[in-house]
Amino acid sequence: MTGTPRRDRYHHGDLRTALVDTGFDLLAESGLAEFSVARVARRLGVSTAAPYRHFPDRDHLLAAVATRAATELAAEVERAVDAAGSDPVDRFAASGGAYVRFAATRGAGFAVIFAVDLRDLRDEALSAAGRHLMDRLLDLAREAIGGDTERALWLLEQQVALAHGYVALLSDGFFARPHHTIDHLAVQAERAARTLIRGLEP
The missing domain is CATH 1.10.10 (Arc Repressor Mutant, subunit A)
Structure with a gap:
């Protein structure tokens, strides 16, 4: 603006x-x-x-921003998953790429949506948006590995760490070379997700 x-x-x-x-x-x-x-x-x-x-303090305003972030990220994940086709592994991998693109561009990833500063607020809108996002990602993880919830939780945890790590390192200037664009890192996150799934195969 x-x-x-x-x-x-x-x-x-x-x-x-x-x-x-x-x-x-x-x-x-x-x-x-x-x-x-x-x-x-x-x-x-x-x-x-x-x-x-409209907002009693910083944290309530931030919670409203975080709610918007969770809602928009969920929508971006759905768009990426739909574009990935019908293969469950491709769909799960696409969700990681969508996270990298969104969080790197909008500056609001899991560190904002699930910010420690906001936990004591117990903001209902933020809690609902966060649950919806994570439930959808967990569903994608279950589909990718055949429905085992315990392994799906492990897979999702690893993907979150990888995708968010790419965004954090990009923000910190670690990826300084010209070819380390947001799109390049999103593709790397997608490849990493596929590697994780292969590691879970019997």
């Missing part, structure tokens, strides 16, 4: 949506540690007191 928006744009309840939108943008640019209500308000061109009409 560029420039300084007119303050009267946010009357009649529109400010809440604008706060979440702008919070998401700020998160992508600066990361979780730099996220604050005051910075979001300044970006919108409203007073630093205005957001508190």
